[in-house]
Amino acid sequence: xxxxxxxxxxxxxxxxxxxxxxxxxxxxxxxxxxxxxxxxxxxxxxxxxxxxxxxxxxxxxxxxxxxxxxxxxxxxxxxxxxxxxxxxxxxxxxxxxxxxxxxxxxxxxxxxxxxxxxxxxxxxxxxxxxxxxxxxxxxxxxxxxxxxxxxxxxxxx
Numbered sequence: 001x002x003x004x005x006x007x008x009x010x011x012x013x014x015x016x017x018x019x020x021x022x023x024x025x026x027x028x029x030x031x032x033x034x035x036x037x038x039x040x041x042x043x044x045x046x047x048x049x050x051x052x053x054x055x056x057x058x059x060x061x062x063x064x065x066x067x068x069x070x071x072x073x074x075x076x077x078x079x080x081x082x083x084x085x086x087x088x089x090x091x092x093x094x095x096x097x098x099x100x101x102x103x104x105x106x107x108x109x110x111x112x113x114x115x116x117x118x119x120x121x122x123x124x125x126x127x128x129x130x131x132x133x134x135x136x137x138x139x140x141x142x143x144x145x146x147x148x149x150x151x152x153x154x155x156x157x
Contacts, residue, residue, distance in 0.1 A: 004105035005136045011036070011127050012103035016071070016093040019079035024069075024093055026131055033066045033134075034127040035149070038106040039142075040120040042074040042082035042092070046142035050122075053146035055088050064155045066126075071095055073120065106138070124149060 005011070015025045037054070039047040054061075054068050061068060068090040072079070079092040093100075098120075101107035106123040109116055122142065126135035126149075135152065150156075 004138060005125065005133050007133055007135060009133050011125065011131045011133050012100070014093075014095075014100045014103070016095055016100060017076050018094070019076055019083050019092045021076050024091060029067070029069075029127065030131055031129055033129060035061065035066050035068045035124060036071060036104075036127065037068070037122075037124040038071050038101060038104065038120060039122055040072065042072055042078050043085065046122075047072070048082075048086060050142040050145060051082070051088055052086055054090060055086065057146050057150060058089050060150065060155050064153065066153070067091075069093060071100060073098055073101070110139070126153065 011026060013026045015023055018024050039050055041047055051070060058068060070090065071093045073096050074094060075096060076094045079094055082088065083092060095101055098107045101120060104123070104125065106121045108121060109118055110121050121138055122140050123138045124140055124145065125133055128134050
């Protein structure tokens with residue numbers, strides 16, 4: 001298990017390709033609050049539910065000053081397909097070697113259908129304008145997570 005992040009710690013730096021093949025760096029996110037969420041795989045049922053929940057809440061999240069970014073191990077082409085298929089209106093980043101997953105403590109052992117496996121631990125991080133973690137949530141459920149997050153952030157559901 002990798003080290004987990006806590007509120008008040010600087011977010012680990014990264015430079016990843018987005019769904020269009022452009023590089024996005026943590027430094028590029030400074031100046032706006034950011035919700036980074038890590039999910040196991042594009043176009044799977046739970047990940048689609050979660051992504052569509054973020055999509056459907058994007059106006060209120062943006063209205064409250066947040067940008068949303070999803071991170072998975074999928075290649076940029078698959079992320080573009082996911083975006084297009086489900087009308088996603090936020091950035092998706094590719095971390096195929098799971099180095100950023102490891103830095104954020106979201107790669108490790110988890111239970112999957114009663115078995116212990118190594119993989120992505122569905123997690124969400126809220127960063128402030130300076131890139132400091134203000135909220136770190138590990139082992140979140142795909143269904144209902146965005147509504148709970150909005151409530152925690154004081155955004156009307």
